[in-house]
Amino acid sequence: MKKSSAALHGAAGARVPQYPIESVDNALKVLLLLGERSELRLTEVSEYLGVASSTAHRLLAMLQYRGFVRQNERTKAYGPGTALTGVAFSIMQRFDFRSVLRPYLERLNTELAETVHLGLLDGAMVRFIDAVESPRAVRVASRLGLSIPAHATSTGKAMLAQLTPDELHTLYPEEELEGLTERSIRSRSQLEEQLATVRRRGYATSTEESESGVSSVAVAFPYRGTPARIAFNAAVPASRMSAADQRAIGAALRAVVDEAAPLLHG
Structure with a gap:
C-alpha cells in the first residue's frame, strides 16, 4: 500500500518530536488515511503501519471506542466515526464560509425570487446551514437548521453524486432506503441511477421527495479545495416548477457556484 506524504513526512515544516509516542503517531496516521479513503480494512491498516494484525486491531478498537472510527457490521471495514466528523464539522464552522457565500445566496434569491439554501453533507444527512426565503406570498418555508436524509433532497443528491461508488456504498x-414521502427514492440502485443523471446534466432535482408540494434544484460546489461538501439549492412550490424551470434554475445555480467556488480556497 502506498503511504500518503503526510504519513511519511508529517505536516509541512514540522519537526520530528524529541520524544515521539509511536502509538499516538499510528492512531493519527490512521485518521489521516481515512481522509483519503472511504474505508479501511484491518489487513490494510496492519500493512500501512507496519505492525502485527493484533496491534492494528487494538488500535482500531480504541479509535472505535472513542467514536473516531466505526465498523461496518456486514463488511467489517472501518470508516470515519461520529466523533471524527463532529470534530471536522466544528473546525469547518470556524472557517465561516457561510459569510463568504451569503452575498451569492442573496443574489440567487433576488434573481430567482424563490427560497434558496446552503446545505452541507454530514454523513448521509444534509444540514441546511443558511437560507433566504422567497419574497412571494406562496413560497417554500426556510429549512434553516434542519437535517434531512441526503437521498431525499436535491441538495443531498448533488453532493452524493461527487462520491465514488465505494464511498456511496459505505x-x-x-x-x-427509508423514504419520507411516496415519491422518495427507496433503493440504493435507484439512487445510483439518479446520481448518474446528476453527473451528466450538472444539477440535481427533487420533486416532492422530502415534502409534499415542494420541488427543488441543487448544484454542489467542487469538493477539492473547499472546507466541506456544500451545495446551493432553490426550493419552489411544485405547482410552479416545470422541466424548463428546472433547467433554468440549474443553469443559474451553476453560474453562481462557478463564480463563488474560487473564494473557498487559496
Missing part, C-alpha cells in the same frame, strides 16, 4: 450499506 454511506448506504443496504439496498433498501
